Amino acid sequence: MPDSIFETSELVINMGPQHPSTHGVLRVVLRLDGERVISADVVIGYLHRGIEKLCEQRDWMQIVLITDRMDYIAAASNNLGYCETVEKLMSLEVPKRARYIRTVLAELQRIASHCLWLGTHAMDIGAMTVFLYAFRERELILDLFEEYCGARLTYNAMRIGGLPLDIPPGWDAKVRAFCDILDTKVNEYEELLTHNRIWRERTRDVGIISGQDAIAIGLSGPALRGSGVPRDIRKDEPYAAYADFEFNVPIGWTGDTYDRYLVRLEEFRQSVRIIRQALDGLPEGPIIGKVPRLIKPPAGETYHAIESPKGEIGYFIVSDGKSNTPYRFRVRPPSFCNLQALPRLVKGHLVADVVALIGSIDIVLGEVDR
Amino acid sequence: MTEPTRTIAAPGGPADPPPPADKPVPQFLADLQREIGSGVTALSYWVGDWTAILSIDRLVAAAQYLRDAPGARFEFLSDLTASDWPPRSKRFDVIYSLYSISLKHRVRLKVQAGDGEPVPTVTVVWPSANWLEREVFDLFGIRFAGHPDLRRILMPDDWQGHPQRKDYPLEGPGEMLMENPLDWLNLKHREEIE
Numbered sequence: 001m002p003d004s005i006f007e008t009s010e011l012v013i014n015m016g017p018q019h020p021s022t023h024g025v026l027r028v029v030l031r032l033d034g035e036r037v038i039s040a041d042v043v044i045g046y047l048h049r050g051i052e053k054l055c056e057q058r059d060w061m062q063i064v065l066i067t068d069r070m071d072y073i074a075a076a077s078n079n080l081g082y083c084e085t086v087e088k089l090m091s092l093e094v095p096k097r098a099r100y101i102r103t104v105l106a107e108l109q110r111i112a113s114h115c116l117w118l119g120t121h122a123m124d125i126g127a128m129t130v131f132l133y134a135f136r137e138r139e140l141i142l143d144l145f146e147e148y149c150g151a152r153l154t155y156n157a158m159r160i161g162g163l164p165l166d167i168p169p170g171w172d173a174k175v176r177a178f179c180d181i182l183d184t185k186v187n188e189y190e191e192l193l194t195h196n197r198i199w200r201e202r203t204r205d206v207g208i209i210s211g212q213d214a215i216a217i218g219l220s221g222p223a224l225r226g227s228g229v230p231r232d233i234r235k236d237e238p239y240a241a242y243a244d245f246e247f248n249v250p251i252g253w254t255g256d257t258y259d260r261y262l263v264r265l266e267e268f269r270q271s272v273r274i275i276r277q278a279l280d281g282l283p284e285g286p287i288i289g290k291v292p293r294l295i296k297p298p299a300g301e302t303y304h305a306i307e308s309p310k311g312e313i314g315y316f317i318v319s320d321g322k323s324n325t326p327y328r329f330r331v332r333p334p335s336f337c338n339l340q341a342l343p344r345l346v347k348g349h350l351v352a353d354v355v356a357l358i359g360s361i362d363i364v365l366g367e368v369d370r
Numbered sequence: 371m372t373e374p375t376r377t378i379a380a381p382g383g384p385a386d387p388p389p390p391a392d393k394p395v396p397q398f399l400a401d402l403q404r405e406i407g408s409g410v411t412a413l414s415y416w417v418g419d420w421t422a423i424l425s426i427d428r429l430v431a432a433a434q435y436l437r438d439a440p441g442a443r444f445e446f447l448s449d450l451t452a453s454d455w456p457p458r459s460k461r462f463d464v465i466y467s468l469y470s471i472s473l474k475h476r477v478r479l480k481v482q483a484g485d486g487e488p489v490p491t492v493t494v495v496w497p498s499a500n501w502l503e504r505e506v507f508d509l510f511g512i513r514f515a516g517h518p519d520l521r522r523i524l525m526p527d528d529w530q531g532h533p534q535r536k537d538y539p540l541e542g543p544g545e546m547l548m549e550n551p552l553d554w555l556n557l558k559h560r561e562e563i564e
Contacts, residue, residue: 045524052509053533057540088417215445215471218498229471236474299385300416303467303478305448314449316467320381327381332449332467340501369524 010038017046021124021355024365028342028354035350040343044336047369055329060086060160060295063329068154070331071367073116076109076145077308079158084239085304085315086160089297097285098162099241104175104278105148105157106240106306107271111182112141113309113362114264114271118189121261121359125202130192137185140178147171160295162288172279179272186268193261203257207345207357210255217344218337221311223361226263227255233307240306245277257360264362296324303332310334310362333370335363383455384463386423386480389415396420398442399477405439406432421478426489429481433495436468436477444468444477447496450503452510454536460484462512466492488515509534 016027025046031038051070055063067078080102087094094102119134142152147168149157157163193199209219214227224231232249234242250266252259299321305314311334318328338361345361346354389395393415399422403410409428414421424432436444449467460482469476483489491514492499503514504523511532514520522529531538 045522045526048524050533091417216497218447218496231471299381300387301384302417302419303449303476312448314467316449316451316465318384318453321385322381328453330449330451332451336501336505337498340498
C-alpha cells in the first residue's frame with residue numbers, strides 16, 4: 001500500500017518582490033512540500049543604488065545626507081554612526097552637550113523604528129489594531145524630529161564634530177511628555193499582544209535559533225539578544241554618552257519569534273529610561289567642537305560600529321589623506337547580515353510563518369540593498 | 371559613443387602605519403605571530419584599531435586560530451569587505467573585521483590579492499561570511515575559492531563588470547542601459563553582426 005493515495009510534488013513559488021509583507025522589494029524563492037518550506041533562497045538587490053560608490057564621489061560633509069537614505073526608518077542612527085567614524089579618524093573631540101543630544105535623538109529613533117516594526121509585524125500576523133496604535137506614537141516622534149531639524153524622515157541631523165542645531169526652547173519638556181505617554185502605551189501594546197492566545201500560537205517556537213548559531217550566522221541587535229546573547233554595543237563599546245547612563249540589556253530565552261518580540265518591547269522601556277537620564281543631566285555648552293573648515297582626515301582607515309535599532313551598523317572608511325572624498329566607504333548593514341539568517345530560520349515552517357519571520361528579524365530594504 | 375574618460379588619481383596603497391614603539395602589542399596578536407610565523411607580514415595600528423596583514427595562504431589558518439584560541443575568541447565576523455588600489459600589482463585588499471563577544475575586543479585582518487587571484491573562503495570558519503563574500507565578488511570581482519554559492523547578490527545576474535573597482539567607468543554602457551535601453555540594444559546588436 002502506498003504512503004499516500006495522492007501524488008505530491010514539490011512546488012517552487014516566488015514570494016515578492018511585490019508582496020505587502022516583505023517590507024519593500026524582497027523576493028524569497030520558496031521550495032514547498034504542501035504548506036511546509038523545504039528550502040528558501042533570498043533574492044535582493046532591487047533597491048541597489050550604489051551608495052558606497054556614490055559616497056566615494058562626494059565630500060565628507062555631503063555623505064551625512066546620503067546615509068539618511070539607507071535605513072530611512074532610523075536615519076539619525078545612520079548619521080550618528082557615520083559622524084562618529086569620521087571623528088574617530090580625525091581624533092576630534094565632541095562636546096558633552098552634543099553627545100547627550102545625539103543620544104536622545106538616537107534613542108527616540110530607536111523607539112520610532114521599533115514602533116514601525118511592531119505595527120507592521122503585528123499586521124503581517126493579523127493583529128491590525130496594533131498597527132494603528134504604534135503608528136500613532138511614531139507620529140509623535142516624527143513631530144519631535146520635525147521641530148528639531150525640520151524633516152520627518154531624512155533628518156541630516158548631525159555634523160562631523162557635533163550637531164548643526166541646538167534643541168529649540170521647550171523641546172526637552174515635550175520629549176519628557178512623550179516619554180510619559182509612551183510608558184502607558186507600551187503597557188497597552190503588551191495587553192494587546194503578550195498574552196494574546198493567537199499571537200502566542202503564531203510566534204512561540206517559530207524560527208528558533210540558538211545563541212551559538214546566531215553568532216555564527218552573523219545576527220546582531222535584538223535578533224541576537226532574543227537568542228540569549230547579552231551583546232549590546234551601547235554597553236560593550238560605549239559611544240556617544242551611553243557610558244554615563246544606567247540601562248539594562250534585555251535578552252531572550254529560547255530564541256524564537258516571541259522572544260525577539262519581548263526583547264524589542266523591553267527596549268522601548270529602556271530607551272525611555274535613557275532619554276530621561278540624558279535630559280536630566282543635559283549639560284550646558286557648545287554643540288559643535290573645533291572642526292576644521294575643510295574636512296580632510298589624515299591617511300588611514302578605521303572601522304567603527306554603533307547599535308542601530310536593527311543591529312550593529314558599522315562604517316569602514318579609508319582616507320588617502322589627499323583628496324576630500326573618502327577613498328573607500330563601506331557600510332556594514334545590519335539588515336543585510338540579519339537577512340542572511342532567513343533561509344535557516346524558515347526551514348521546516350509553514351508559509352504563513354515566513355511572513356512572521358521576515359517581520360521578526362526587522363529589515364529595511366533600503367539598507368539591505370544600499 | 372564617446373569613450374568614458376576619467377583619470378584616477380589613485381594612491382599606491384593604504385597607509386597602514388606601523389604601531390608606535392611604546393604601544394604594546396595585544397597578547398592575541400603576539401600569539402598569532404608565534405602560531406602563524408611569517409604568515410603575518412606586518413602589524414598596523416591607527417586610531418585605536420589593530421590590523422594584522424596576512425599572506426593569502428595562511429589566511430584560513432589564522433582565522434581558525436583567532437576564532438578558537440582561548441585568548442582571542444573572535445567568534446563574530448563583524449564585516450568583510452575589500453578595497454581597490456589599481457596601481458599596485460596585487461591590487462585588492464580583502465579586509466576582515468572581527469569582534470569577540472566573550473572578550474569584547476576587535477581586530478582587523480587584511481590580505482592582498484591580485485586581479486583574478488582566488489582568495490580562500492572563510493565561510494568554513496564564520497558561516498556569516500557567505501553573503502559578505504558574495505557581495506565582494508559581485509562588486510569587486512574577487513573570487514573566493516571554496517565558497518558554497520558564489521553568485522552575484524546586489525547587481526543583476528547578467529551584469530558586466532564590477533562597479534566598486536576604481537577603474538569602473540562612472541558613465542558608459544551601464545548607464546546607457548538604465549537611461550535608454552534601445553540605444554544599448556542597438557549597440558549590442560551591431561556588435562553581434564560584426
